[in-house]
Structure formats: C-alpha cells, structure tokens
Amino acid sequence: MNDDLAHLATRIDRTNELLERMLAEVAKTPSTHAIFVDAGYLYAAAGRLIAGTEDRRAFDVDAEGLIDALIDRARTVFADSRLLRVYWYDGARRRIHTAEQQSIAELPDVKVRLGNLNANNQQKGVDSLIRTDLESLARHRAISDAALLGGDEDLVSAVEAAQGYGARVHLWGIEAPEGRNQAEPLLWEVDSQRTLDLEFFKPYVSRRTAAYEAGAGARPSREDVRFVGAQIAAKWLASRGRDALVELLPGHPYLPGSVDQDLLVEAEGLLQYSLRGQADLRRALRDGFWDHLQAQY
Numbered sequence: 001m002n003d004d005l006a007h008l009a010t011r012i013d014r015t016n017e018l019l020e021r022m023l024a025e026v027a028k029t030p031s032t033h034a035i036f037v038d039a040g041y042l043y044a045a046a047g048r049l050i051a052g053t054e055d056r057r058a059f060d061v062d063a064e065g066l067i068d069a070l071i072d073r074a075r076t077v078f079a080d081s082r083l084l085r086v087y088w089y090d091g092a093r094r095r096i097h098t099a100e101q102q103s104i105a106e107l108p109d110v111k112v113r114l115g116n117l118n119a120n121n122q123q124k125g126v127d128s129l130i131r132t133d134l135e136s137l138a139r140h141r142a143i144s145d146a147a148l149l150g151g152d153e154d155l156v157s158a159v160e161a162a163q164g165y166g167a168r169v170h171l172w173g174i175e176a177p178e179g180r181n182q183a184e185p186l187l188w189e190v191d192s193q194r195t196l197d198l199e200f201f202k203p204y205v206s207r208r209t210a211a212y213e214a215g216a217g218a219r220p221s222r223e224d225v226r227f228v229g230a231q232i233a234a235k236w237l238a239s240r241g242r243d244a245l246v247e248l249l250p251g252h253p254y255l256p257g258s259v260d261q262d263l264l265v266e267a268e269g270l271l272q273y274s275l276r277g278q279a280d281l282r283r284a285l286r287d288g289f290w291d292h293l294q295a296q297y
Helices: 004-029 039-050 063-077 101-103 126-141 154-165 183-187 224-241 242-251 257-271 279-294
Strands: 031-038 060-061 083-092 110-117 145-147 167-176 192-196 206-207
Touching: 031 039, 031 063, 031 126, 031 242, 039 060, 039 083, 039 206, 060 224, 063 083, 063 101, 063 145, 083 101, 083 126, 101 110, 101 257, 110 126, 126 145, 126 154, 145 154, 154 167, 154 183, 167 183, 206 279, 224 242, 224 279, 242 279
Parallel strands: 031 083, 031 145, 083 110, 145 167, 167 192
Antiparallel strands: 060 206
C-alpha cells in the first residue's frame, strides 16, 4: 500500500513538473494582436465627425497614414504584444478592388478583404468575413487580442466566436457628434471599449473643396462629359498599351470596377463637378471612353 502511495506521489510530482515547464514556455511566448477595420463604419463615422456627412464624395482619407496611426495606437494599448497584421474590410462592385483599395492592399502588414457593394452602395458580406477571420485566428491561437473598429450589431457573433476560443476582443469606436454610432449589444459583448476622437482623425481626414462637391458649379453637358471620357481613354491607352486594350475590349460595354472608378475620379477632377448619382452623365463618360478605344483598335 505504501509503495502504491509512493508511486502515485511520484507521478503527481512529474505531472506538476511538466505543467510548470509548459507554463514557463507560455510565459516566454509573446502575445499577438491584430486590428480589424470595418472600412464602411470608419468612413461613415469619420466623415460625419470631420465633414458632417457620411458621403465619401465630400471628404478625403489618407488611408496609409490612418493605418499607421492605428498600428501605433495598438502598440501603446498592447505594449507587450506583437502585431500580426491589419485586416481591412470594405465593399466593392463584383469584389473588384478600386484603385484606393489596391493601394491599401499593397501596404505592409495589411490584408484587404472585400465584400460586395450593391446598387445602393451598401456593403454585403463584410460582417461574415470579419467573423470568419476572427474565429479562425482565435481558434488557431494566432492572436490573443483583437482590436475591432466597427459598430454593427451583426458583429456580435464574431466577438462571441473569438471569445469562445480564448481571445479578448477590444472594441474601438469613433467619436460621434451626437448620440452613439455603435450598437449597444456590441458594446455589452466586448472585453473593453475605446473611442478615437476628433484630434486622432484630423491629420488623416479632410473635407474636399466646395467646387468638387455634388451640386457645385454648372452641370456639364453630355457632350462635354463624353469628350472628357475620350481624353481619359487616350491617356489610358498611352500608358497601358494595346495589350491592355485587347484584354479590355471583350468586356464592352462594361468596364472592370477598378478602371471604372479611376475613370470617374479623374473625370470629376477635370470637370470640377461630381458625377455621383447622375446616371446619364456617367453613361456619357463611359461612352466617350469606349468610343475612343474602339476607334483605335
């Protein structure tokens, strides 16, 4: 009987020794955090705070500078942790990157995830992308902390999924001029909350000049817009070459999302007039672009 007790005591000692070693190894392993940005929430809330509107046409965002500022803030909050990466969630027509989204995707330590953008410019599928990434990273112990910049109630399930695997989720919000811009159930569910204020965003979000805003200046004619479309097509062809033209032609009369967005932005700059929400002028712009390209083929 005494031998059995001695053997049991020896096994307990060995088990305790193994647990101590495991705990020591865990203590040596640096914790890891990731930043999850719902770009739809960011643009809407920051636009409202800085420019007084959620309309993206009314303000510019220095995304690269803003992402660096978010990384610096996370470095302060998670002082003993290393950054895995920044996940940037946005919507795009047919999930084709716009020029801006492509430039963000090229930044170091940034991963762009795209949901769809419907006819009313509403994001679809972004919340499910956030949940998938949060849950997967937490399940594989790739992160210990997640900074989530968002406000939609649909993100509650993403928070719960990550927490179920032991990750802590910290909700970051944007100062609201009045009331709240984050759902209460989301605020209740997270492990901590922080608010980024006006001073944080001022260097990175700026209101556009009045001449650029919708309704400013005289409305151009369809022929004026068509001519600008042809001008931009000539510039596009000179920089891209005939190989790019051959690839583009089978899609007529549709343009890839990134080309269409670049065409719109450049045309608005030349015309000093917003074409958003003006379907007839947008069609004239595309017609002018296509007419020139087809004439050169």
